[in-house]
Amino acid sequence: MDCDTAKSKLFPYVDGELATELRDQVEAHLARCGACRRLVDFEVAFRETYVDRLRPDPAPERVREQVATLLPDLVHGQRAGRTQRWLKRLALGVGAALLVAIGLSAGVALQSHLGTRTTLAELTDAAVEQHQKLVRDLLPPDIKDVSPKAAEEWFRKRLAFNVSLPDLKTEGLRLLGGRISHLREVEVAALEYQVDGNNVSLFIIPEEAYRQLRLKDKPRFKVVSHRGYDVVIWRSQGAGYTLVSEIGDRACLVCHAPHEKLEPLPRPSAHL
Template sequence: MNCEEAGRLLDAYLDRELAGDQRLEIERHLSHCDACRSRAHETEAFRSFFRASAPRYRAPDRLRTRILTAVRSQRATPGAGRAFRRTIWLYAAAMLVVSLCLYLCLSLTVFLPDRDKPLCHAAVLDHSRSLAADHLVDVASGDRQVVKSWLGARLPFYPPVVDFPIAGYSLIGGRVVVIERRPVAVVVYRRDEEVASLFCWPVSGGTVMDRGRQIDGYRVDTWSNVECNYILISRLTEREHDALLDLLRDRLPSEIY
């Protein structure tokens, strides 16, 4: 069994739906394949998290009242049993649809595996290396037009560059890096002694998820707009990081690319 075959059978294996031979075959594969075993552990962790964390929704009191009223009406009216059963099935179907919609929404926003994880790890590695080497920028300037022009001359796109000195986040420059075989602009900000890197590239190759995470002690947020993908990385406090994130998300869509 190869990794592709194991991937197709993984969900059925975790649900204990595989027959004996298939189950033994995938277990044999998982025992010597680190990548598939890691994927299986991650999938099972998400399932456990969902079972433990998914909210339970109580039926509205109004629905309960209507069902009880229908029950009393059925008892009081001869020959109404068929209509009552039809009503109960309709309510049950409606509640099932609502539950499925809630489940899908939660799955899409919280419980899906983090497909951008390798990209974020690569960005965190670049950010940490720039700090360790004390080489934060290739162009050092607090002038947004200077930084934007310098980056645009070395990239196949002009990245948006914004500045928030009044809010305490100062633009210090930018650099060009390659992340996952794509050219990326990095706009660098400073707040007191802490540095934040904003990675930016066009969405032509696909968009990133709107998601926050912690990687190696760094706060990492990804999001997209109609033009670009973004990764914001810092070791600012949660409040300071979120404030910068809000400023960027508010200002970047209005920038001219």
């Protein structure tokens, strides 16, 4: 079984819906493929954290009482007359439609979130992998030893989306260089910084690619812990940003001066 096939079976595998033979094939693939295993672990962690919150509330008591009252009448024919039968059917239809609407809305919301998880997990994994390559000089910079504004102009001439870098004069912060790179086949601006001697990578992605993640507006900063790295994802000024480091909140000096009042970062929403 290859990765594409395994990923197509991810949700039914987590739901326990696969036949024994197919489940064994998926588990054999997961045993030798760390990337797919991490996707499964992330999906399980996400469901444990969020799925219960998305379960629909029961239908209002009044609606359930009306449906319960109408059903016996329809079964036993206790009410006569075409008009009354029509009204009962209409009431039953409205009640049933309401129940279906509640279920569908919750189902759509749940499926939307479950569909988002794999995309977010893959983006996070790709960002961490790129960060490691930048730190180890496996991805040489296209530009180095330039100011943030000079780097901004360089990227804007080569990328078809807004690249905005604050020109911060912060002690302990240094822009090492940048390059055009890719996260999951999405062309991005990749920048490498040092904050108090610690390597921090910032990836700027097109807003369209960020919107495809279908993340909620709040909290503004989405934090994921992956392979021992803190990954922060947010949107600003017509682009998406992904920050990778091992120093938590301190990495935010890349985009904000120390005196700025920042929205507190939440705890990691999931671990990969």
